[in-house]
Amino acid sequence: MTDLDLFxxxxxxxxxxILDRAKNSRRFLVFDVEYLYDRDGQRRADRHAADPxxxxxxxxxxxxxxxxxxxxxxxxxxxxxxxLAVVPAGGIAVESFDTWSRPEMTExxxxxxxxxxxxxxxxxxxxxxxxxxxxxxxxxxVAMRQGFALPASLSGGHWQHARLDLxxxxxxxxxxxxxxxxxHAQDLPAKLMAPWELGEAAERxxxxxxxxxxxxDVTVTAMLLARWLLATGIIRAERAAIDxxxxxxxxxxxxxxxxxxxxxxxxxxxxVANAA
Numbered sequence: 001m002t003d004l005d006l007f008x009x010x011x012x013x014x015x016x017x018i019l020d021r022a023k024n025s026r027r028f029l030v031f032d033v034e035y036l037y038d039r040d041g042q043r044r045a046d047r048h049a050a051d052p053x054x055x056x057x058x059x060x061x062x063x064x065x066x067x068x069x070x071x072x073x074x075x076x077x078x079x080x081x082x083x084l085a086v087v088p089a090g091g092i093a094v095e096s097f098d099t100w101s102r103p104e105m106t107e108x109x110x111x112x113x114x115x116x117x118x119x120x121x122x123x124x125x126x127x128x129x130x131x132x133x134x135x136x137x138x139x140x141x142v143a144m145r146q147g148f149a150l151p152a153s154l155s156g157g158h159w160q161h162a163r164l165d166l167x168x169x170x171x172x173x174x175x176x177x178x179x180x181x182x183x184h185a186q187d188l189p190a191k192l193m194a195p196w197e198l199g200e201a202a203e204r205x206x207x208x209x210x211x212x213x214x215x216x217d218v219t220v221t222a223m224l225l226a227r228w229l230l231a232t233g234i235i236r237a238e239r240a241a242i243d244x245x246x247x248x249x250x251x252x253x254x255x256x257x258x259x260x261x262x263x264x265x266x267x268x269x270x271x272v273a274n275a276a
Contacts, residue, residue: 091237
């Protein structure tokens with residue numbers, strides 16, 4: 001067996017173990033993270049690594065608009081999270097829904113608040129869409145920079161602590177789609193803002209809009225999780241009823257989020273829609 005074959009076998013074994021744990025889990029914790037960009041920090045790092053014989057665009061006054069800020073310089077601005085439980089009647093139920101955000105909180109406070117939520121959620125399995133690519137590493141970087149501990153389910157590798165990344169799980173070996181793309185294909189609400197709008201909104205301090213966007217992403221990811229649980233036979237219920245159950249819980253807890261309510265308008269039940 002070649003090294004590549006061995007590596008693939010280990011990945012398949014890790015994926016199988018996570019899937020088995022997901023099938024046995026009775027509670028899930030869906031979360032999403034939004035960011036600010038430390039452009040000055042990235043430029044300092046770029047200048048340190050730059051070839052002195054080449055022209056440095058960062059110091060030239062020629063702003064090309066292509067500020068490639070790598071993930072270590074993405075500063076956490078908002079985290080939203082939802083816990084869901086598998087229940088005998090109705091398949092799945094929303095237990096709690098919370099958000100931590102600037103400007104009322106610092107980056108460290110946002111991550112600490114979420115970490116406390118994770119600890120209080122016990123054995124709930126963390127679920128993200130693409131979170132292994134940036135969200136989890138970014139939280140670990142904050143904890144390292146600020147000097148505090150994260151719950152074990154966030155600080156270790158996904159193969160150690162059974163986190164479920166739906167982006168990986170649903171695509172298998174296909175090209176990774178954006179959440180927005182997969183949501184559209186599933187006839188679910190899409191992101192409230194495009195990626196370029198998000199960065200601009202954060203830099204302008206539009207944190208209400210950022211919170212609303214983050215909460216919409218969590219809601220959509222929770223619906224995709226429920227659909228996957230249905231498709232794999234882990235829960236049994238009517239798909240439309242599950243969507244509505246999640247949408248109703250969000251609409252009831254967030255009546256002050258007009259864009260989020262509009263995105264869910266075709267899914268919430270009539271009584272909740274009328275109350276909103």
